[in-house]
Amino acid sequence: MKLVHSNQNNILVHNAKNLIEAQGIETALKNEFVQGGVGEISAIDSWPEVWVLNDADYERAIKIIATTNDNAVDWVCEQCAEPNDPSFEICWNCQHEKAVTEQ
Numbered sequence: 001m002k003l004v005h006s007n008q009n010n011i012l013v014h015n016a017k018n019l020i021e022a023q024g025i026e027t028a029l030k031n032e033f034v035q036g037g038v039g040e041i042s043a044i045d046s047w048p049e050v051w052v053l054n055d056a057d058y059e060r061a062i063k064i065i066a067t068t069n070d071n072a073v074d075w076v077c078e079q080c081a082e083p084n085d086p087s088f089e090i091c092w093n094c095q096h097e098k099a100v101t102e103q
Contacts, residue, residue, distance in 0.1 A: 013048040
């Protein structure tokens with residue numbers, strides 16, 4: 001087993017796990033419920049982690065994580081001119097859908 005991703009945000013860790021598993025790579029989560037121990041252990045040691053079960057899948061899993069949103073840039077809503085994160089398909093401010101040309 002090898003560690004491929006860790007973050008303090010549980011949602012981002014689960015997203016990374018899902019992206020890797022979607023490519024047929026088996027994973028395991030560690031420290032999923034350890035955050036309540038902060039104070040007894042360091043905060044970084046309590047971050048949830050994604051591990052690949054087969055060491056041969058390590059490089060492929062790292063590439064999957066690295067290429068996720070690497071080239072994505074913020075987009076500006078046509079309706080309200082609000083900047084939005086590349087992961088959003090709908091404007092967070094006015095709920096207008098992202099224009100097809102911006103995808």
